[in-house]
Amino acid sequence: MIPLRLDELIQGIIKGDRRSVSRAISIVENEQVSFNAKKIVKEIYQYTGRAHIVGITGPPGIGKSTMIGNLSAMLSDIGRKVSVVAIDASSPFTGGSLLGNRIRMQESLTRHGIFMRSLANRGLKGGLSRSIWDTVKILDASGSDIIIVETVGAGQADLDVVNLAETVLMVLGPGLGDEIQAIKAGIMEIGSLFVINKMDLPGAFIAQKDIEETLAMSPRGEWKPPVVGVNSLTREGYEDLIKEIDRHGKFVKKSSDLSFRKFRTELEITIDEELRSRFHQEIMGFLTDSEKIRSLMEKRTDPYSAAESLINSIA
Amino acid sequence: MEAGKNQSLFKGKPIKILLAKPGIDGHDRGILVLAKAFRDAGMEVIYVGLLPTPEEVVDTAVNEDVDAIALSLLNGAHMTVFKKVADLMKSRGVNDIAVIGGGTIPEADKPKLEKMGISGNYGPGTPISTIIEHITSRAAEMRKLKAMEE
Numbered sequence: 001m002i003p004l005r006l007d008e009l010i011q012g013i014i015k016g017d018r019r020s021v022s023r024a025i026s027i028v029e030n031e032q033v034s035f036n037a038k039k040i041v042k043e044i045y046q047y048t049g050r051a052h053i054v055g056i057t058g059p060p061g062i063g064k065s066t067m068i069g070n071l072s073a074m075l076s077d078i079g080r081k082v083s084v085v086a087i088d089a090s091s092p093f094t095g096g097s098l099l100g101n102r103i104r105m106q107e108s109l110t111r112h113g114i115f116m117r118s119l120a121n122r123g124l125k126g127g128l129s130r131s132i133w134d135t136v137k138i139l140d141a142s143g144s145d146i147i148i149v150e151t152v153g154a155g156q157a158d159l160d161v162v163n164l165a166e167t168v169l170m171v172l173g174p175g176l177g178d179e180i181q182a183i184k185a186g187i188m189e190i191g192s193l194f195v196i197n198k199m200d201l202p203g204a205f206i207a208q209k210d211i212e213e214t215l216a217m218s219p220r221g222e223w224k225p226p227v228v229g230v231n232s233l234t235r236e237g238y239e240d241l242i243k244e245i246d247r248h249g250k251f252v253k254k255s256s257d258l259s260f261r262k263f264r265t266e267l268e269i270t271i272d273e274e275l276r277s278r279f280h281q282e283i284m285g286f287l288t289d290s291e292k293i294r295s296l297m298e299k300r301t302d303p304y305s306a307a308e309s310l311i312n313s314i315a
Numbered sequence: 316m317e318a319g320k321n322q323s324l325f326k327g328k329p330i331k332i333l334l335a336k337p338g339i340d341g342h343d344r345g346i347l348v349l350a351k352a353f354r355d356a357g358m359e360v361i362y363v364g365l366l367p368t369p370e371e372v373v374d375t376a377v378n379e380d381v382d383a384i385a386l387s388l389l390n391g392a393h394m395t396v397f398k399k400v401a402d403l404m405k406s407r408g409v410n411d412i413a414v415i416g417g418g419t420i421p422e423a424d425k426p427k428l429e430k431m432g433i434s435g436n437y438g439p440g441t442p443i444s445t446i447i448e449h450i451t452s453r454a455a456e457m458r459k460l461k462a463m464e465e
């Protein structure tokens with residue numbers, strides 16, 4: 001049975017009980033910044049920080065989900081407890097979503113009994129969903145060794161994963177055309193590792209060389225992002241990939257600069273959200289006051305003065 | 316989304332639903348039609364593909380914490396396969412996920428399925444709006460059961 005009391009649910013998470021984990025994720029997803037959602041995170045926070053959080057990003061259809069299927073199976077085989085979260089876009093018109101990532105990894109998930117959760121981004125841009133930070137904490141506290149997160153897959157727009165994951169795999173491949181140029185110009189910085197998938201297809205070696213050259217020309221810090229070629233249909237190259245993921249995991253655990261930035265960003269987002277939710281009623285009241293809108297239309301005030309007077313009246 | 320507007324997150328709690336065809340049945344047109352219709356009705360939809368086992372269906376439903384499972388069979392095996400899913404749910408104590416059936420289901424089987432806790436059981440020609448209404452009301456029941464005490 002699923003615990004219906006919050007303290008039991010929290011105990012369940014810490015013990016690694018699936019049903020508790022699963023329900024807790026629904027709570028942080030559906031009742032963001034509610035008393036219950038916050039209470040869960042507050043209580044489990046001290047149990048987090050053990051798992052290695054790996055983000056997988058890259059253009060649509062490049063093979064991210066297939067890769068997660070392979071990685072999670074192989075990591076399970078060597079005794080790691082793997083959890084997976086994959087994010088899909090919600091329709092901006094209806095709010096609905098087809099959560100299609102699972103189908104590509106279902107076989108591995110079943111065979112190895114891996115916990116996997118599909119989330120819709122519910123309007124958040126940047127490749128993640130707002131609840132992903134709390135979701136990852138729940139999975140971390142439940143005893144995962146490694147948590148793999150698949151971003152929406154909007155290519156150049158999936159930047160937020162750097163603020164969530166310790167290790168970011170940027171998956172690229174042959175046949176990307178202009179997209180690869182855009183990625184090279186824009187978001188090379190976010191990859192800790194570059195994976196060239198679909199090495200079985202023509203053009204893959206060229207893509208690999210291309211990325212290697214671009215990386216060689218970019219300024220780099222202490223960590224030099226490796227480029228690993230894989231074939232996800234045969235799992236060729238996966239031993240190397242896992243080796244590099246582990247190597248980077250060890251590297252970040254030592255580097256406090258990276259984590260400092262991550263924690264700071266998370267705090268910033270949380271404050272923003274808390275502020276907004278705390279003053280939600282006042283703001284909505286203000287926005288639905290037609291007299292206020294009319295005074296703007298009739299130029300009796302301007303948007304800045306109106307906003308200032310609202311904030312002054314609250315604070 | 317309106318351009319220039321601040322990232323406004325959906326405040327709703329969309330219905331989450333798992334679509335599955337457990338059992339050897341290649342008729343997937345209907346379920347694919349439903350998947351798109353449910354998405355367009357604002358639901359979050361997961362389809363696990365052809366031939367998942369009843370165990371896989373229940374595991375997935377629990378891990379994804381869906382509000383409902385939609386089972387579709389056109390091959391006549393619903394009385395055994397749907398029952399397996401319902402039995403597994405019962406034996407695992409999962410009472411807050413609705414099981415809804417559909418496909419080619421003879422009238423005579425419907426009351427028996429209802430008795431197992433499988434509702435709906437809609438066949439060819441059912442208006443999509445009827446199906447969506449049914450799911451919406453079952454999902455609402457389930458959300459009530461899921462409510463947490465503080």
Ligand code: B12
Nearest residue numbers: 340341342343344345385387389390391416417418438439
């Ligand atoms: C198209 C079709 C096929 C196509 C399937 C293509 C595909 N990828 O889907 C092909 C040609 C491959 C095929 C093959 C076979 N078919 Co055929 N097929 C049909 C047919 C003509 C239409 C099915 C269809 O796609 N309808 C359109 C979709 C949109 O509607 P739907 O699936 O009914 O779904 C709607 C509702 O039923 C409901 N619904 C469905 N599922 C669910 C679930 C929930 C939860 C809810 C709420 C509602 C719901 O909502 C949907 C949308 O409105 C039916 C006859 C019929 N009129 O139903 C036979 C039929 C299903 N097939 C039949 C048979 C026997 C076969 C074969 C065994 C061989 C044969 N004799 O042709 C093979 C087996 C294939 C396999 N591997 O399983 C029989 C099944 C008999 C039975 N139940 O005992 C039927 C009923 C024909 C008949 N009268 O004999 N078939």
Ligand SMILES: Nc1nc2c(ncn2[C@@H]2O[C@H](COP(=O)(O)OP(=O)(O)OP(=O)(O)O)[C@@H](O)[C@H]2O)c(=O)[nH]1
Nearest residue numbers: 060061062063064065066104153197198231232233
């Ligand atoms: N030839 C070849 N095909 C592959 C390889 N890896 C994945 N694919 C295929 O690429 C297609 C897309 O794979 P997915 O894993 O769904 O890709 P994705 O990046 O998760 O896609 P989205 O989530 O939709 O952005 C599928 O048809 C896979 O079978 C590979 O190494 N070689």
Ligand SMILES: [Mg+2]
Nearest residue numbers: 064065100101
């Ligand atoms: Mg995917």
